[in-house]
Amino acid sequence: MIYLFYSERDSLLHSLDPRVKIIGTAAGIAAIMLYNDPKILIPLFFVFLVIGRFLGKVGIGEQLRLLKPLLPIVIITIVVWPFIYRPRLMGLLFGVSFAMRLLTFALITFLLLMTTSQRDLILGFVRLGMPYEFGLTISIALRYIPTLYILSRNIMDAQRSRGWEVEKGNFIVRARKMTAVLIPLLVASLKTAHELSIALESRALGASEKRTFLYDIRMGRKDYAAVVLILALFALTIYVRYGLGIGHVRIYS
Incomplete structure (x- = not known):
């Protein structure tokens, strides 16, 4: 049996074209990879929690329950870093940073799965050229x-x-x-x-190289506006990281 994350709800994220959500997921993960400072990563984690709550109508508790299986890995990450990096306080901070990265990656992926049906998800990948x-x-x-x-x-x-x-x-x-x-x-x-x-x-x-679809997806004005907003926010994260030099702590000199 295959268990599903997706649940039908009347929300903005559910109504967006799957291509928009795939692009947003990729941009979100790439943006998180730019930073390793917990002062940036922790607020970003809560930003995505709020996005899921108000734009996807997924409760905060429901999102946190999905992340519960990752707690052992999070704890190991936080505990191990102080032993492999000196001073120990900086090692602890880096452990927290990498743990928050992991949780945020998982949260972004879960939001994609909870707001996009499998049919739409496959169509989104296909229409993006995959x-x-x-x-x-x-x-x-x-x-x-x-x-x-x-x-x-x-x-x-x-x-x-x-x-x-x-x-x-x-x-x-x-x-x-x-x-x-x-x-x-x-x-x-x-x-x-x-x-x-x-x-x-x-x-x-695989019987035929060219597939046909009973159901297809089309981008609307709302979807194009969402893509522009996502790309603008991603450009902002790049500017903050490289233009202002904020959000990155050098691990090895």
């Missing part, structure tokens, strides 16, 4: 993230109901106990991939 197979692959890969997460959560709940206790023991013992989750998850993933391949073959994927 081959249909590539667009379909990217779309399926993005949708597979929540699938694996929910599958692992269901397997862990099932194993706990059988007396499985992963919290007890040292790190090695816990790692060995995780095989009770990893093996069923691997089997379920292979089964899902097999069923997906059968579904694609039954629909004659």
